[in-house]
Amino acid sequence: MRFILASASPRRKELLEQIGVKFDILPATGEEVITKELPGEEVMELAKQKAEEVAKTAGADALVLGADTVVAYEGKILGKPKDEADALRMLTMLSGKEHEVYTGVALIDNRDQSMENFFERTKVTMYPVSEEEIRDYIAGGEPMDKAGAYAIQGLGAKFIQKIEGDYNNVVGLPIGRIYQEIKRKSIEIPTRF
Numbered sequence: 001m002r003f004i005l006a007s008a009s010p011r012r013k014e015l016l017e018q019i020g021v022k023f024d025i026l027p028a029t030g031e032e033v034i035t036k037e038l039p040g041e042e043v044m045e046l047a048k049q050k051a052e053e054v055a056k057t058a059g060a061d062a063l064v065l066g067a068d069t070v071v072a073y074e075g076k077i078l079g080k081p082k083d084e085a086d087a088l089r090m091l092t093m094l095s096g097k098e099h100e101v102y103t104g105v106a107l108i109d110n111r112d113q114s115m116e117n118f119f120e121r122t123k124v125t126m127y128p129v130s131e132e133e134i135r136d137y138i139a140g141g142e143p144m145d146k147a148g149a150y151a152i153q154g155l156g157a158k159f160i161q162k163i164e165g166d167y168n169n170v171v172g173l174p175i176g177r178i179y180q181e182i183k184r185k186s187i188e189i190p191t192r193f
């Protein structure tokens with residue numbers, strides 16, 4: 001069977017490569033619209049939309065993986081910042097506080113049209129960050145394509161005090177959980193080794 005990653009994210013590609021899976025990339029292009037109140041519901045729905053779009057064109061023998069990541073803080077859902085002012089607003093909000101990162105996953109097996117749809121949650125605590133540090137960080141460009149306006153795997157690491165849960169889930173893919181779900185369903189996916 002073919003394994004297809006329905007994502008344009010270089011982080012997701014790297015995480016799948018890390019566990020030795022052989023796969024092709026077919027990014028979903030549809031508009032992401034936030035419609036749910038709860039972050040777990042939201043990321044599951046967006047992951048499902050991405051996987052469904054790609055599954056339609058992926059062929060009868062494909063397993064398609066879609067994912068979506070958001071940050072949640074005090075009932076608010078933070079996606080990617082719209083502009084630099086939005087990034088400043090997000091990082092000011094997260095400074096010195098604990099927030100949650102949710103990644104939703106959808107795995108569609110085209111052979112029997114079945115779907116696994118779940119989310120993983122990781123708690124992240126940021127040290128207090130000054131406005132000057134935030135402005136410098138934004139000027140460097142890293143926040144703009146990241147949910148919550150930071151990258152734990154990049155320069156943003158200097159703001160992170162602690163995390164509770166799967167680190168890879170924050171980067172964009174709960175890779176251990178995904179492997180366990182594939183194993184649980186007894187799906188044989190191609191490997192590089």
Ligand SMILES: Cc1cn([C@H]2C[C@H](O)[C@@H](COP(=O)(O)OP(=O)(O)OP(=O)(O)O)O2)c(=O)[nH]c1=O
Nearest residue numbers: 007008009068069146147150151152170171172
């Ligand atoms: C919190 C956090 C998010 N992110 C990234 C992961 C995701 O790529 C991004 C959230 O955007 P997403 O909409 O989840 O994904 P994407 O648009 O990058 O890719 P695609 O829809 O094609 O799959 O934020 C980090 O890289 N590091 C972090 O610490």
